Amino acid sequence: MTSKECKELEAVGKKPIEPSQGESTHENVIFVPAVDIIENSEAITLYADLPGVDKENLSIDVRDGVLYLEAKVKETDPKLRPIYREYDEGGYSRKFTLGERIATDKIAAKLSNGVLTLVLPKAEAHKPRKIQIT
Amino acid sequence: MAIVRWLGEGELFSRFDRMQREMDKLLSPYRSSVPGTSPAPSGSGIYPPINLYDNGEVFIVRAEVPGIETDKLDLSVTSNTLTLRGERKSLEVEKGWNFHRQERDAGGFRRALTLPEMVDGTKVQASFKNGVLEIVLPKAEQAKQRKIQVTSN
Numbered sequence: 286m287t288s289k290e291c292k293e294l295e296a297v298g299k300k301p302i303e304p305s306q307g308e309s310t311h312e313n314v315i316f317v318p319a320v321d322i323i324e325n326s327e328a329i330t331l332y333a334d335l336p337g338v339d340k341e342n343l344s345i346d347v348r349d350g351v352l353y354l355e356a357k358v359k360e361t362d363p364k365l366r367p368i369y370r371e372y373d374e375g376g377y378s379r380k381f382t383l384g385e386r387i388a389t390d391k392i393a394a395k396l397s398n399g400v401l402t403l404v405l406p407k408a409e410a411h412k413p414r415k416i417q418i419t
Numbered sequence: 420m421a422i423v424r425w426l427g428e429g430e431l432f433s434r435f436d437r438m439q440r441e442m443d444k445l446l447s448p449y450r451s452s453v454p455g456t457s458p459a460p461s462g463s464g465i466y467p468p469i470n471l472y473d474n475g476e477v478f479i480v481r482a483e484v485p486g487i488e489t490d491k492l493d494l495s496v497t498s499n500t501l502t503l504r505g506e507r508k509s510l511e512v513e514k515g516w517n518f519h520r521q522e523r524d525a526g527g528f529r530r531a532l533t534l535p536e537m538v539d540g541t542k543v544q545a546s547f548k549n550g551v552l553e554i555v556l557p558k559a560e561q562a563k564q565r566k567i568q569v570t571s572n
Contacts, residue, residue, distance in 0.1 A: 293528065294467075294528045295465075295466055296466040298468075319522040320522055321520060321521050321522065322521075323517065323518050324516065325516045325517070329519070334550070335485065335550070336483035336549065337549050337551045339549060365472035365473070366472060366473050366474065367472050368473050368535065369469075371468035372469075372470060372483060398487070399485030399549045
């Protein structure tokens with residue numbers, strides 16, 4: 286199925302978030318991470334690009350039906366003199382509204398190579414079910 | 420104010436690209452303080468975006484490349500050029516899956532970077548952690564600054 290022709294990637298600049306609740310009190314820029322969200326009958330799976338983020342600096346919370354992703358990045362050693370910069374370093378933040386159709390106690394998260402894989406299983410009552418007709 | 424961007428291709432456009440970015444950086448604090456607008460994304464260019472640092476003894480090149488296939492990553496160095504080549508996995512989506520959002524791109528990349536000074540190709544080290552590729556390039560002996568003695572007769 287696959288042809289060996291590989292698509293060329295284009296750089297897309299990171300988008301800083303708009304401060305919605307007034308000015309931020311910390312100095313770092315915060316970016317909106319790029320995500321892919323796919324769904325099948327069992328679960329919704331979210332992939333987020335979080336380069337430079339360690340497990341310890343990533344927090345995933347579900348509060349009132351909203352999924353919050355927040356991450357911090359270690360600052361670059363200030364002794365390094367930047368000569369040329371095409372990207373800024375900073376934290377990440379993004380939130381998603383979840384329907385009650387997610388079984389929030391069964392959410393699974395994995396962080397590997399800067400990519401977060403988040404599996405949100407659908408609650409039993411909401412999985413699509415074939416209805417038998419007698 | 421609409422800004423038309425050039426897609427950088429090779430050395431010829433990189434200077435314009437750089438100038439564009441410098442202008443964006445200068446203007447962005449003003450743009451975001453105008454109510455009702457959001458700061459524009461910092462523009463497109465060659466993937467991956469890289470940062471170049473210098474600590475006197477070595478150059479450090481950092482690139483944010485989350486999700487790349489490390490076994491397909493190819494780095495090579497000549498006396499003052501670093502070439503990166505690799506591939507980012509695309510999502511393997513089986514039948515029955517729907518996309519809600521797709522913001523992450525996948526595909527191949529190839530980028531060559533000319534370093535400001537010569538480096539010692541035999542001592543280059545690269546590491547990949549948390550999706551950030553870091554390449555440490557020690558400067559070639561001749562490239563390091565050396566004090567020059569002045570003799571007078």
